Amino acid sequence: MTKTDDPQRIELRHSDGSTSPLLVVEADHRDENRPAVLVLPGIAVGARYYLPLARALAAAGVDVAITELRGQGESTHRIGRRGGAAGYHESAAEDVPLALDAMRRTLGERPVVLLGHSMGAQIGVYHLARHDPRVVGLVAVAAQSPFHRGYPPQVGRRLHLGSVLLPVIGRVSGHVPGQFFGATGRIPADRIRDWSRLAATGVMQPERADVDYRAGLARVTVPALSIVIARDHLAPESAARGLLAMLPASRTSLELEPSALGHNGWARKPTEVVARVLAWMDREVAVSPSRDDDEVGDA
Template sequence: METVRVSMPDGTVTPVRLFDGGDGAPVVVILPGLGVPGGYYDLLAERLVAHGFNAAIGELRGQGDSRPRPGPSSRFGYHELVSVDLPAMFETVRLRFPESTPYLLGHSMGGQLGVLYAARVRRRLAGLILVASGSPYHRGFGGARSAGLLVGSAAMSMTANVAGFWPGDRFDVGGFGRQSKTLIADWARFARTGRIVPAGADIDYEERISRLTLPVLSVTVEGDDMAPERSVRAMLAKFPDADVTRWHEPERLGHNGWIRGSRGVVDRVAEWLHDR
């Protein structure tokens, strides 16, 4: 494994972890969920390499081994991550694997960001793999969970605005970790309205997403209460013309347990990739 440190315009340094699986093989770029460090996906990347693919793991700005941590001066949200950070990560991957076709595997919010990135770059991405990743729109969750998400997301956004950032290192709500107030506001707006309208957006993401036609593999996981079936359907409905394949991991591993606990997910991803 090789690590390349990428510098962002605001001074953030974010590592990209590279796993060599052979010249010319497709490369799967893994984007973590919010609050999950990139290193937690190492075993997933190694299993993909064992299946004959190259792999890379990006780090979300300010979490894991990325520095500095978000604070009152942080202003990045969904738009900055997909218009600044992801292009820099993918350029690093392209330089290391110049003959490899890139696929993006996004977990949780990493999948949401992957959809936005695909809408920006279109045909430069060969396909999307969304694992335990759906829309946070509160109506995609049942009963008390829906009401809790609606109220909770608003409370988190308000707290982040007052504090200047989301102090997830002190309040372990949702496992989000310490985050930019803009990112939390973007997520809370998505949870409240069901629409992806990031602060500072330079394009209509909803319109661009609706025109996606690339191959998509969507994987749900038994016991995942953060990306249940209705939540995933709500996300997939945003790109009706994409070539979507669905698969459900029957082992009860929940939202994060599949990352290290399931060979079934990796086997299914590898099978889907080999069919491209």
Template sequence: MSLPAVIAAAGILLAATLLHYAFWSWRLAVPPVEDELLSVPTRDGWTLGLGRCRPRVAARLPPVLLVHGIAMNRQAFEFGVERYALAAHLARAGFDCFSLDHRGHGASRRGPGAPRRWNLDTYLREDVPAALDAIRAVTGAEQVLWVGHSQGALMGLAACQRYPERVAGIVALGAPAHFDVQERLKKLVLLRFTVLGRFTRVAARMLAPLSGHWHPAWADLAINMRNVERPVYRRLLANGLENLEAGVLEQFAAFIREDSFRSMDGEVDYRAGLERCAQPALFVAAERDGLAPPAVVQAAYRRWGGPKRYVVFERDYGHTDLLLGRGAPEQVFPVVREFLLAHSRPAGLAAALEERG
């Protein structure tokens, strides 16, 4: 084949790829289920997205902060198919719900001079207090009830230690605070995905229309496709996935290599700190979870110092299935809701108590 023909073929392939990406990004796009999107500035120059879903019945306090997992965004909780939107489910129980986009995810935006690299410590030091302050500014509440999935659950366990006066209770969905039994994950992390991680979002959108026909074996670590409806999975790939940040990957690689849960500089051992936490906590595990198997979640549960409950969902539940599994709205969401109701109070009662005080 002549050089001009090769160039022409390459051009046609590139154009087809771009058209494929643009069409399916548009075709599968679904907006988050939310009432408003707040822009939250951090001290170091980022602006975070904070979706708000207002209470649909008599309001309860504290408000709820929902925090997504690695390489995801706030659509983990404000999913565009309302049946699977945990924030909307909790709003119908009276909670004022705020779903966070960490820096580099969803609606977050980098300002001039803001850091281009970050890790989990950055989330704790910058993003979490910014979100807590924003929620206090719009609701007047000093505390939140934290609902986190995966990495977001780990951030919540650490936030309970770092900001104990700001977190009233926590729901930890699939929290991998231990890394001693995930052999497949250990092998996978050797690849580090540092370069590939920069293209996670593009790759997810490119593969979205093919989902259900092909599912790589390693992806079973994060989701059990047999327990997720294909239209839901396609929309997750097209809307809910983000790039993997190198600094975050580096910190998780250290966790997995050492079987630890610590600050990157090694000065703070968050796993050891679980025993000093006093907040009520709900630890939720999934039987087929490859990232946070039940034994791992239960180990963190046993360490927790405050009032606690452990629940495991069996049968077909995997890691992300706790949010998007076929039966999650009827099986998982009510467990989360009832725990939060048990550790909240009517907003009117709270105002009355403050006046008396």
């Protein structure tokens, strides 16, 4: 059995007392020139869904960890009016650092690239605003800003309507059914309120924030890559560019994947996406033994 056959499971304990797994897939032959990767799932997608992606990256020498968002997959977070907060801020300020801490204990001191899918990339952008020196880049796959003006008019109108109605549903029931997003299960109301603010205004400032995220984003300089999947109406090129625009001082690039792999399906058949991620890493965030620690992180 190789390291990539079965992931190492680490239980993370969140501030609300809930737990979630961090799945670690180590490379059998680590490429020391490449950072590790932390995968941030999309809305209502469990961490285990991304194991084919993690194994493909590990086969190329990249250590990978996949975190579970609160209220998704195997998370024990209690969704509802009596549950703890589970918005974008909690993910960016508490949960991503918790996962990075566990990665450091397991893999050693390593620079890390955040690889976010859809909403996971939005959370990754929020985390960049906090200037964590461990994070040296962001890859956003099938990802977008949900700001309604970044979509074709018909879709944009539905998003704008949803940004009004869904918080009301969440306030009444404590959650929003995943069916609104083409998913299953329930989505924490806090997360939907933050999503709705983005969809309505394009403003990156979640509830309960302890920092000015917009000001923090203006100072981010780590590179970012967006990979747009062909015929993905949930994350079209225009909306993907909207997400990158939130990082005005970063070196950003956008690549169009011509294969219609699906908004979620690319993670199960990740060959094309992995090739793009590896090429970008080698161009933008390759680890050089001569680099100082100050040069690895964001200024």
